[in-house]
Amino acid sequence: MSTKQSTNQLPILQLDEKDMAILKLLQIDGKMTIRDIASKLNLSTTPVYERIKKMEQAEVIKQYAAIVDPKKINKGLTVLCYITLKEHSKKYGKKFIQEILGFTEVTECLNISGEFDFMIKVQVKDMDEYREFYVNKLGELDNLSHTQSIFVISVIKTTHQVVF
Amino acid sequence: MSTKQSTNQLPILQLDEKDMAILKLLQIDGKMTIRDIASKLNLSTTPVYERIKKMEQAEVIKQYAAIVDPKKINKGLTVLCYITLKEHSKKYGKKFIQEILGFTEVTECLNISGEFDFMIKVQVKDMDEYREFYVNKLGELDNLSHTQSIFVISVIKTTHQVVF
DNA sequence: TATTTTTTAGAACAAATGTCTGTTTTTTAT
DNA sequence: ATAAAAAACAGACATTTGTTCTAAAAAATA
Known part of the structure; x- marks a missing residue:
């Protein structure tokens, strides 16, 4: 099949x-x-x-895009949020992913090795907005085991360039 | 002054x-x-x-860019490498940053809260290329205390979009 | 309400852009 | 060395593009 x-x-x-x-x-x-x-x-x-x-x-070039400075549009706080799920079955993983994809604050979601299952990058205005996200969006998901929030103190480098 | x-x-x-x-x-x-x-x-x-x-x-729009798919150009392995420095003085921090900025494999460098000082995202072809980077580039820096490599199993989402 | 200021509409222009065709050069294979 | 195939050149075309101008509308101020 x-x-x-x-x-x-x-x-x-x-x-x-x-x-x-x-x-x-x-x-x-x-x-x-x-x-x-x-x-x-x-x-x-x-x-x-x-x-x-x-x-x-061939989609080597995925798209052409304007790159916007998050700080200039009041999204200057970046948080790395590490997440472990309770249920690791394919079914529950997919559900989690679908829900995460719906959160516009999440600019990145990686399935990773190590202690946690996922790392999500959250782009918000300030701590208030992060709490709002953490409590009312992430906190509403029913498959979370535990999480850890790491805050970005300063962005040293960020680029989409992979060809040199 | x-x-x-x-x-x-x-x-x-x-x-x-x-x-x-x-x-x-x-x-x-x-x-x-x-x-x-x-x-x-x-x-x-x-x-x-x-x-x-x-x-x-006003640099709200920082640039216009073609977004390239890393997988399509043999840079399909993403590694998150967490780093703590020995010396945390401003002087040594700047030196570290300058050296990191010279590594084209590093597509992101964040100064973060928590156990580690920095998170760098490394974009390479495969494990061999990562080892090469880890040993001969990162390993040559003289201010490292300890590091931890977290491997990206799969990229669920990645975007530069911050306006919705 | 009257008046100033800001923003938008609409049209027009010159320059620049992607795209194509035929020819030439380079590479590959015999 | 020669033939065949692939890639690059050079130039041209129609269209579209950013840009600007004037007038009108809308918003803000007094």
Whole structure:
């Protein structure tokens, strides 16, 4: 029998140095024009155009996005919240995940090794807003065993760049 | 006496619902055109144009970027590495930070509360590459007290969106 | 209510953009 | 060395883009 596959089945690209060079530039400036990229890499527009299209279709480039500064929109407090579940069955794990995905405060959710099952990153205005989240949203979930909140004192570095 | 201020002194914007609506759209599609945004928000191009420019200058919008899928470029292993320093003086902290910022594998570095001083997120291909990083880069720093590596089993959610 | 100030509408322009076609160069395989 | 295949070049086109201007509307102030 075949089960539903959540892993997307897209052409696996073998990227060369030119592809990587393009990605490197677009990671820093997603609005960079094909001509500018071409001239910076000593190429013509055609190969740059085709390579970008190829990487977009293969979802190497997942999206183009404006990166907003959380501090500037009153979301300057970051909290890492570690969570262990009571029930670890697949069923209960999925339920937890679905509920977590519904919380807009949660900007990241990782299933991790070690003492805890999950780490979620919570982005809020201040401690009041975090308490509100912790008590009325996270606290309402019925599968939690225990949690631990670690507060971010300062953000030294944060980037989406993975190509160098 | 005045000391060097690292905190950027930019006009603090009071954003209204229209600004937030624009940010919301640009976070999802940074290449969205001013006309498209305008029509979606039932506005003309002028206010949209001026509001975006204003938010760019105030660095509410930090940048436009292409978001690359780490898995697709052979950086599919994420490790959270927790670090405590031996010396906590300002001088030694700065040295540590400077060295960490030089490691391209580190996509995030947070100064945190609790047992450890820092959490760094390390993005690598596989365990071999992590060991290489752990031994030859992190291990070469001379101010480390102790560390703990937590491995990401699966990424449930990850986003840069902070406006909803 | 009257008046000033701020914001938006609507249209228009020049410049820049993605996209395509045919040709040339480079690479690969025989 | 030669043929075949793949990649890059160069240039051109239609469209769309950011941007600006003037007038109108809306909001804020007195």
